[in-house]
Amino acid sequence: MSTPELPDVPEVPEAAAAPAVPDAEWQRLAGWTAVVSPLSTLRQAIIPAAIGAFTAGQANVVIGLLVAAGIAVFAALAGMIPWLTTTYRVTPTHLEVRKGLLNRTTLTARLDRVRSVDLSSTLIHRALGVTKVNVGTGVDEGQITLDSLTKDAAARLRRELLHAAPSAPPDATPAEASGGGVSANEVSTSSTTEGEVVARLDWSWIRYAPLNLRNLAIALGGLGAVFGAFSDLIPWESLGVRVTNGEINGVPVDEVVHMLFIAVPIAVVGAMAVWAIGSCVGYAVRWWDLQVVREQGREGTTLRRSFGLTSTRATTVEEAKVRGATSTVGPLISLAGGADLNLLTTGLDDNSPAVLPTAPEQVVSEVGTDILGEDAFSAALTGHGPRPRRRYWFRAVLGTVIWTLVALVPTVLLGIFGDTWIWWIPVAVMLLALVLGLLGAELRHRHLGHALTDRYLVVRSGSYTAVRTALQTDGIIGWRVRQTFFDRRIGLAQVTAMTAAGQEHVDIPDVPLETAVALTAAATPRTVSEFVE
């Protein structure tokens, strides 16, 4: 099996040409690492440790305590290892990191391949004045992590990696032209300037926090998990719900129902109030002091986003590696006029990072325009004609009818044999589902569309949640045009633009085939046009 790999990086000659400067000293992590990493190891180990100690403690308290102490000591010792073994240095051409106790490894990254630097600090980090550094280099090569450096060292490292003037002769492309909105006078400013503020948190945006259904789902999921984990500890027996002869705990059912009529609304209102307050507090803590700043980097500009009250995060990406952005409008948030803005980039562990929290559409459009270099989000979209609409309506009706029939069979049988006529439940559910399904189908059709601007392919799709994606045509590294059996019958195609950024693919669903081919040829004429007839 021959696997001839392409030499995509001409690594050797350059490394040889620019030998490491002797004064680039190997540096250690911050001294406090010896405290931070045991604590973070301990935090990961706390649940197994607690379980172990608890189980052992049930047999004998002393043994339980010993187990807990043993685990703590072990974690502390294991946590010391990074500080003892990790060193790093920045040469004019490379970042080198040595780590490992038994398996010593040396990680080397060419500075002109460094795409992002991510500084994150938990509360523990911040109390000790240190921060964790993630350096993103390639696309899928993962990241180099240094946990943790002192704040000064981290800031210096970030500057050296992304912002220091190129001391080696600029070998690669001199500042890719696809960078984005860079004015000429900015380029000449020195690397020490504070940079230009692209966006800053506006506290009025907090009104969108309670409308975020995804966070609500996460919160409910977390609550459910906690409840599930401790359900054994809740003394159900002593709470004692006993149903006897139409009485619940000795209270007649009618009275219980009356109580529920009062109790349930109170509970719902209470839960909503808790959610509103909790989500706002969470929002404030998370996005505190958000700033997006454009700075002059080694090659072209960089974008830095920093935020956080308790744990902070400062992520810097090369703007040339930003291949586009998405603007997402969720169901409730759209009613309040908000939207989410995410970048499409490479070299981070989340390659579609949020630029802003949910913000008014106006702001998202402005910031998006600033970062994309043109107002791609406002481009007029071409719809996909009547065929997708028919398909969505048909699917909505068919799906509802099939599931209703499936649900009707047992309920009707129950009526015939069990004399319990509940067939109306599936029918009622069907009516509701049909309304929601048809609304979703219509929204999906309305949202569907695409456009091609000077530099961007713009796609919108989704039903209740509409996602508008702007992807640089330069960032498209391939196309996939798929037609299922049914697609071929009605002449639609499912188009995927392959890219290295974000989710690594942008889907254009249900496009008429001729439009699809014309679009691919227009977006990347050099690649596609020779295959078009």
Next chain:
Amino acid sequence: MSDPEAPQRLREPAHQVSERAPAYWRTAEAIGAVVWLALAVGAIVAAVLVPEGFWTWILWLVAVVFMLAPVPGLTFVPSIRFRIHRWEVTDIAVHVRHGWLTVVDEIVPLSRVQTVDSTQGPLMRQFGLRTVKVSTASSAGIVQIACLDDALALEVVAKLVAITAATPEDAT
């Protein structure tokens, strides 16, 4: 898109895959059919041994479905696939078309290719076939030219490597 004589569709890539490919697909399907048959036998045995009930006819139905499942793959599907499967490598891009119920066209510009591989399973070796795999910086961007003649596949790999090496780019 404002082009008045808008192009209509993607043309067929120039080359077909190896003539031995349908035989290979049938053989692979036949090996899979053994498993289906075993499942069918299991269902029949169950239908005979288990006391009769409403499930008996379901078991028989399952047995029949299991027995019929590999039939399309053994008969007409390989020839349809052979007609549809096509590939072409120009100086600029790779274009592959494959599938039978769902037909997929894939186009990747060579300037964005990161690695070129070829693979050959034991059964493919018996048929002298080889699959060329082209991957890009996108996890969605892996394109396979399946079932080429062994020698031709190696030739294609060499050509792809030569072209992609000549276009040094960041590939993202």
